[in-house]
Amino acid sequence: MRIDLKENTHAFIQPYDNVDFSDIQHLNKEAGWTALANNLNTKEAWENSNVAYVVKNRDEKLIGYIRGLTDRYVSLFICEMLIHKRYRGLGIGKQLLQYVHDKYPTTRIEMLATSTSRSFYENLGYRAFYGFRKS
Numbered sequence: 001m002r003i004d005l006k007e008n009t010h011a012f013i014q015p016y017d018n019v020d021f022s023d024i025q026h027l028n029k030e031a032g033w034t035a036l037a038n039n040l041n042t043k044e045a046w047e048n049s050n051v052a053y054v055v056k057n058r059d060e061k062l063i064g065y066i067r068g069l070t071d072r073y074v075s076l077f078i079c080e081m082l083i084h085k086r087y088r089g090l091g092i093g094k095q096l097l098q099y100v101h102d103k104y105p106t107t108r109i110e111m112l113a114t115s116t117s118r119s120f121y122e123n124l125g126y127r128a129f130y131g132f133r134k135s
Contacts, residue, residue, distance in 0.1 A: 001099065003055075005090040011063060013099050016052035023062035024054070031082055051076065051100055055083070055092055063087045066096045068111075076104050078111035094124060 001013045021043055028037035036042050046052055051068035064083040070076040078100075083092050101109055110129075113121055118128070 003092070003095045003099075005092060005095075007090060009058075009090065011055050011057050011087075011092060013053050013055055013096065016046060016049075016054055016065070016067070018047070020054050020062060020065075021046060024065055027062065027065070027082055027084060030084070033080075033082070036080065045079070049079065051078075051103075053096065053100065055096065057087075064092050064096065066100060068100065070104050070107055072104050073106055074108065076100065076107035076109045078109060081111075093120065097124065 002010055003013060004010050024046070025037050025042070028034075028042075046067060049067050049069055050072075051066065051070055053066050054062050055064035057063050064081075064087060066078060066081040068076060068078040068080075078097075081093060081096060097109065101107070109126070111121075111126075112131075112133075122128075
């Protein structure tokens with residue numbers, strides 16, 4: 001699906017394919033997400049996620065992704081969303097979140113976020129909530 005972005009440019013949201021995985025890992029490394037980039041289970045996670053999309057530019061270069069899980073009716077959990085730093089601020093993250101929510105319109109979207117991304121999500125109408133995690 002073509003998405004129009006700021007600065008009169010566009011990108012394409014596509015379903016994840018195994019050939020995308022090395023580019024995803026490269027993007028994870030560039031962002032410092034070493035827990036994902038160095039984890040052998042990350043590929044299995046992608047293959048077992050029912051929400052898995054990549055964003056590519058006109059040159060077919062991977063510039064972002066979103067991965068999550070949903071029951072299709074009530075809950076949609078975003079595991080990771082990452083946009084290449086050169087492409088941030090163009091509306092890609094907002095469009096990705098809207099794209100997956102449009103696919104599952106009755107769901108509530110939940111996710112974990114860092115303190116640096118908090119304002120991004122709040123500006124989109126998300127609110128903080130309290131939760132727990134055990135690794």
